[in-house]
């Protein structure tokens with residue numbers, strides 16, 4: 001009889017293969033029928049465990065949509081016939097920017113930059129493979145160009161921290177953090193064009209963002225469009241303007257990945273090292289919050305930290321940002337969660353009145369976040385909690401299946417039999433496979 005681990009591994013591989021299309025992978029068949037940016041990085045991370053060629057094709061396909069200014073959009077709309085997702089490429093209308101990719105068509109915003117560190121993960125197992133070496137020479141400058149976009153157009157004051165102007169760019173679209181960042185900003189009738197959501201017909205509407213949040217999402221798209229998606233007017237005008245913890249921590253981690261891989265192959269990394277020298281202290285000085293005991297996002301529009309405990313701060317660990325003392329503080333909250341009989345790691349603090357164990361990013365456990373936190377904890381030698389983080393996500397998938405995200409309360413297992421969001425989910429399969437293969 002096959003062991004549980006072998007069953008999970010096989011199922012994970014099957015899901016990755018089933019969600020694979022023509023050289024790229026959709027996060028979930030119906031809910032997200034295109035190629036998403038950071039999901040694609042995690043897909044490659046999964047594929048590299050059993051098919052290097054597919055991992056390479058995945059990233060190559062994502063970068064086929066790179067804009068002239070360097071941006072990798074949050075979505076590549078490889079199929080123009082797919083109708084189950086809003087907003088589609090027509091709504092984004094990226095032709096307003098003369099350097100936007102039109103083949104594939106894309107969205108007009110970006111997502112957390114994961115490809116630098118994914119490339120480094122691939123190098124760990126395939127570093128000597130000539131096919132991989134060839135790929136590095138093709139992709140290295142493209143990833144660097146993406147980071148250059150972030151350190152120029154998204155950092156007009158040259159602080160070493162990139163801003164985001166749409167919650168979708170954070171990857172954590174519906175986090176309660178953004179309620180604070182909007183700070184009373186509401187969309188009034190007539191501010192935005194008419195539109196029809198599709199997400200709430202594909203997933204349980206009670207788990208999805210509220211209508212007023214979608215109105216804001218659409219408003220911010222219109223604002224981006226007005227400024228060709230890269231104009232300085234976005235920085236000057238956007239009601240939502242944030243230096244995000246996760247986004248910048250993964251940028252720093254990806255810089256490190258590029259520096260390490262670049263050095264291994266004798267490539268020039270001086271520009272990336274210069275970014276890194278500015279970015280790490282900027283992150284530390286501007287985003288640490290003593291009161292919360294965690295790194296927090298900075299609201300550039302209202303010039304203040306968003307003082308809330310939220311999971312994004314934990315990606316500082318994988319980027320090697322906190323001092324050992326601060327890392328210890330981060331660890332203690334995870335221990336508290338574990339002692340309260342919660343699965344690690346809820347995406348928002350369970351004591352906060354805005355915590356919701358079911359709704360997108362307002363509390364549930366997310367598989368790719370556990371992968372990031374697991375590696376962060378290992379980096380600081382917190383091996384016991386690293387194991388909890390890894391085993392919790394494996395246990396959740398074993399119990400509920402390969403869902404997009406999960407309820408953090410262990411107690412609900414007696415009454416609930418499903419996870420939340422999309423099923424047969426790509427990043428869930430990818431990180432489970434990677435965690436098992438590299439145990």
Ligand code: 9WN
Nearest residue numbers: 027032036039074168171172173199
């Ligand atoms: C908008 C694809 C994406 C993830 C995000 C997740 C969710 C999209 C949506 O799905 O966002 O980008 O329509 O809700 O929040 O992190 O990349 O899996």
